[in-house]
Amino acid sequence: MAAPAKNKIFWGSLVHSKTLDELEYLHDTAVAVDAAGKMVAIEQGAGDVAKAVETLLPRLGWAEADVDVVKAKDGQFFFPGFIDTHLHASQYPNVGIFGNSTLLDWLNTYTFPLEASLSDPAKARKVYNRVIRKTLSHGTTCAAYYATVDVASTNLLADLCLAAGQRALIGRVCMDQLSPAYYRDESPAAALAATRASIAYIESVDPGMKLVRPCLTPRFAPSCSGPLMRGLGALAAERPDLPIQTHISENKNEIALVHELFPPSSTGAADDSYASVYDAFGLLTDRTILAHAVHLGEAEADLIATRGAKVSHCPCSNSAITSGAARIRWLLDKGVCCGLGTDMSGGYSPSVLEAARLAALVSRHVAMGGDEHAKLTVEEVLFLATKGGAEVVGLQREVGGFAVGMDWDVQLVGLGTVDAEGGVEGVAEGTEEDGNVDVFGWESWPDRVAKWVYNGDDRNTKKVWVRGRLVHERIHS
Amino acid sequence: MAAPAKNKIFWGSLVHSKTLDELEYLHDTAVAVDAAGKMVAIEQGAGDVAKAVETLLPRLGWAEADVDVVKAKDGQFFFPGFIDTHLHASQYPNVGIFGNSTLLDWLNTYTFPLEASLSDPAKARKVYNRVIRKTLSHGTTCAAYYATVDVASTNLLADLCLAAGQRALIGRVCMDQLSPAYYRDESPAAALAATRASIAYIESVDPGMKLVRPCLTPRFAPSCSGPLMRGLGALAAERPDLPIQTHISENKNEIALVHELFPPSSTGAADDSYASVYDAFGLLTDRTILAHAVHLGEAEADLIATRGAKVSHCPCSNSAITSGAARIRWLLDKGVCCGLGTDMSGGYSPSVLEAARLAALVSRHVAMGGDEHAKLTVEEVLFLATKGGAEVVGLQREVGGFAVGMDWDVQLVGLGTVDAEGGVEGVAEGTEEDGNVDVFGWESWPDRVAKWVYNGDDRNTKKVWVRGRLVHERIHS
Structure with a gap:
């Protein structure tokens, strides 16, 4: 073509x-x-x-x-073109399959087994080609992908995006704890080495990162030990040209887990908020994409705004796996830059247009809770899907609108x-x-x-x- | 074909x-x-x-x-085949157009002008043919349609359903107050005469009501005067073979309006609930389809269960025009029979499958409000889309599943x-x-x-x- x-x-x-x-x-x-x-x-x-x-x-x-x-x-x-600021390429075959689960049981029941199985290159090729074609067909010109822990198939995802011509952020997933033994990094050092290997490969196939770029990807705080987070923070400082993506405050049990795993005494964080954990490790930056941000506290949202970190709103996922209703108007009013994510397969739909539609609906559910001002218009959800998303992935000078240059x-x-x-x-x-x-x-x-x-x-x-x-x-x- | x-x-x-x-x-x-x-x-x-x-x-x-x-x-x-238990054929051209409105301003801004314009037979033919083809293409084998006040174009809708082979309930809309002068019945007597005329026509084109059947359709309580409601109640008693469809408890301002218009002293109702108004006029029966039922009170829901009236759940509409989140599990637990409605054009989607999907999502929003038990499964929303819907429209012996007979x-x-x-x-x-x-x-x-x-x-x-x-x-x- x-x-x-x-x-x-x-x-x-x-x-x-x-x-x-x-x-x-x-x-x-x-x-x-x-x-x-x-x-x-x-x-x-x-x-x-x-x-x-x-x-x-x-x-x-x-x-x-x-x-x-x-x-x-x-x-x-x-x-x-639409910018999908958060999706897991490796979970694509599971879209629509989540039953009545919520985040933590969903990960163990549906997600980790599938992700682990993509170390099979034939399976990875089939799945990744499909998700690239599918999202392109829905007008997604740029996608911020999570791949898996496996370096070879993560690199394959970059190759396939290059071949298909889709702009992409490619994240090798870092996770060295709290997941099954069959699917995690063996140690912080192994995780960092694998991350560097994937970065080097992606830079070699697309010098200048014109189309694909590696993305530092601590899965989410509960999956990463302190030493791994610290190492990723150091790598983020060493490579200020690379974006960072992770999850935040998706689900109440997850938040409780973060409090338990990362008390401020262990991280030196200013308070016990989830955002402060990332901040303490140097991972809350203006290059950081935070998926979900459903249950943020007031001071936590202010910290995110101060650091210039970005939010990927994933309404399909948040409703489907009963995470909550993110308060996007509230974040926008604080000056937090927001985009949309399909979050497949927490979200079932490959379409950013569907994400825009559901962002409008979810904002109405927030409004029904008492804040009439929360409602997002057609114009606003289309902004999130394009210009907002471009800024979330750090490409606002390149894409998201029509302008010379x-x-x-x-x-x-x-x-x-x-x-x-x-x-x-x-x-x-x-x-x-x-x-x-x-x-x-x-x-x-x-x-x-x-x-x-x-x-x-x-x-x-x-x-x-x-x-x-x-x-x-x-x-x- | x-x-x-x-x-x-x-x-x-x-x-x-x-x-x-x-x-x-x-x-x-x-x-x-x-x-x-x-x-x-x-x-x-x-x-x-x-x-x-x-x-x-x-x-x-x-x-x-x-x-x-x-x-x-x-x-x-x-x-x-899917049963769409509530939709306005006459509003189809407006799907997706509702801005940030809610029910009462939406009716005046978008809806009444379009409905009134369908007294033009060429326009009605174009719109009705399109909505029939569109819903058939989505697997809707039976639809409970609202047409308009106009008898000729309502009858045309019945003709077009017969020609296309879609099973349908056809409602000439009764409304003699609180709508613009250009679009309402001139008097209760005129409304009843027009209703009888439409019934007679539909019975003449499909003797035995094998495919299409007329449906008594008081638009909703605020649109109907006491005498009109009383007359429709008498007609319902005279014709126990005909279904009845109306709206209930969609929006809080609407409910306040009903309280104001129909105090129990004026109707002889047992209490001041919305359902009791219909009940007082003989319109709350086991043949009655109540669309929405979002904000029902406990005793009101019990009354609906006692009378055997049915509920058409319209999640797309309820979220889109910010009406609320209906508690379907709570109604099912009370033994109220429920089905799904697209409610075009309050709802934007012509698809009952999308209504099923949104019923699952909305039930999750109800669950997020604290009632984990509220979540509807894939199996449950498909039941609502088929067997539940069949019972809502009174055709549970004919359609909704596979069985001899x-x-x-x-x-x-x-x-x-x-x-x-x-x-x-x-x-x-x-x-x-x-x-x-x-x-x-x-x-x-x-x-x-x-x-x-x-x-x-x-x-x-x-x-x-x-x-x-x-x-x-x-x-x-």
Whole structure:
């Protein structure tokens, strides 16, 4: 599917987040993207594609023969690719399988056995290829992946992301305690050595970390001994170019466990909060992605804001395995940067659009608890899915919106148009190729976007590009 | 798409609810369905389809030439069609459009203008055809529809259901107060006359109410004057063969309004609960479908149980427009019969499978509030979607499961099978024809069903029959 790198001009309607609560609609707009995948010019109101091309070519010094023109159909729009700020590639086969469990029994019953089994390279290839294709098909242009403890298959995940063209953070999972003997690092030293080995490999296959980058990944505090946490903190200081990802405050029993395992007397932490444990080990930084953050205390959230650490909100997972309802408005009001995570397989859905939808619903459940202000709008959940997510993974200068100098990590979205007899224009009955978004014709652009957020699925993501490269395309796009 | 009525034998795996908390898996099973759409024999463990046919034909006195054999592919299964116990056909174009509104402002801002506009027959045809095709494609074999105040377009909805072959309850909406002047019944007498006119029409087009039946539909207490409610109560007594549908206790402001409009002194009700208002007017019966039931009091729920009235749980709507989290376990424990409703367009999704999924999530939010027992399992939400729903709409003898004497209202479900390279067997890349359910091969049957509940969509509903008639088929089924 990879086209040879060529200059491109994209033409049509563009929609992206201007701010947390405002979408910008750019119609009749042309975007010139160079062979390296960077936006080099944006021309609004060109009138038609021919005029836009005519204006842009001489300005950019491009010859017509060297340019591919990609035109959105009427009603379609370009939208920034989604950023999935938290998911476990290795748990993908278990999506939807969690019964009535909660975090700690879910880990032992469903999760550790599957993760351990991925040291089989054939199985890892099957699972990782599938999760990459699946998430790309849902418009996820960048994913912050947890792999497993195993270095070889973690490195394979990086190889497969490179081959498929998906931007990714790749985390070899560090865990040297409180998991079954068949699935953990043998010692802090072994965990650190394995982490360094995976970092070195990933840097060797993608020099300059243009597409994939290693991510320091202490699974979560209960899985890591003090010495391992200390070692990872030192490594984080040694490599200020690497992101860090972990979990925080997902489940009340987990929090109790952290209190028990890491009393302030053992870590030198300022207080007994979960965030302070990471902070004491040098792991609460402005490069740190904290998944969940459901049950944070006031001072703890303030500490996270002060350190500039980021939160990955995973509403699907939090509801599915009964963790709780994260207070995202409260975090945003504190200035904490938030994005969305599918958290497969705690979450069942591979779709960041579904995560956005569920973020809206969960915010309404928080509102029902008494704080009407908690409700997130369509505009806000789309911000979390794109610009917010980009900042969470440290790529806000590269991706998340349309601007000269940013990379073309973009999806083309198309919705269905209902005809007079109640069919869909251009779609054979029995295919439902345009999915479940039905446009009747009288809807405003914001209404169409709301319909997409609430009923859209991968059928509406017609094409996906990462750094200008076409990485997914529906047959009927 | 309608085939001529013929005897049929269906062969393969069947899954249905045995009880609220148990699914039954019937493999290598043949079901004989006569030309009228009734199951006349079920043969388990026949070994293969040829043997099953050989056994069944002489027993039934059927000639081979008169029988169509429908074989499920490996891994596919027959599942009872879904019952959508509450949705507004007339609001379908607004799905996903609700902003941050709650019930009463949502009605005035989004809903009444759209409903009123459907007195235009061309618009009504477009909208109603679309909602019928859409819900059929999601496996909804029976829907309890609200239409509008307008008799002609309500009758058109019945015609279109008959033509498409969808089983339906059709409600002409009664409302003579507290809505805009452009959209309400002129008087109680006018409302009752219009209701009778619609009943007469629907009975004339489907004598015996085999597929469609009229449903008495006081919109909700605040929309109906005392005289209108009294008249509808009298009509309900006159026609014990007709179901009744309305809303109850969806939103706190709505409940306050009911208290204000219908003090017990005005109705003779036993207390000031919302349910007692319906009861005082003779509308709280064992044929009554009460949508929502979010904020019921203890005595009120007991009254509903005593009267044998049914509850349509609409989790998508209740979360989307911030109504609340209904306590379904609590109602089930009281012996109240419950089913699921999409409640479009308060709910955004046309899918009862999505309603089942959200019922599981909402039950987890109730559990997070302190009642761990509240959590609904995959088995329980599927019961609500089928057997529970059948009882809610009064058709438990006809539909909702597999048994001799019941009607073949069934969907054929197929899931995707991941191949060694991470593609899907038999599915071209870029089509994702099998949707988002990925089976890796090692999953148990209950795991596969759980995967379907959490990630399934209309792409997994390969074929749909109502009363033995094929009413929907995917091109690649």
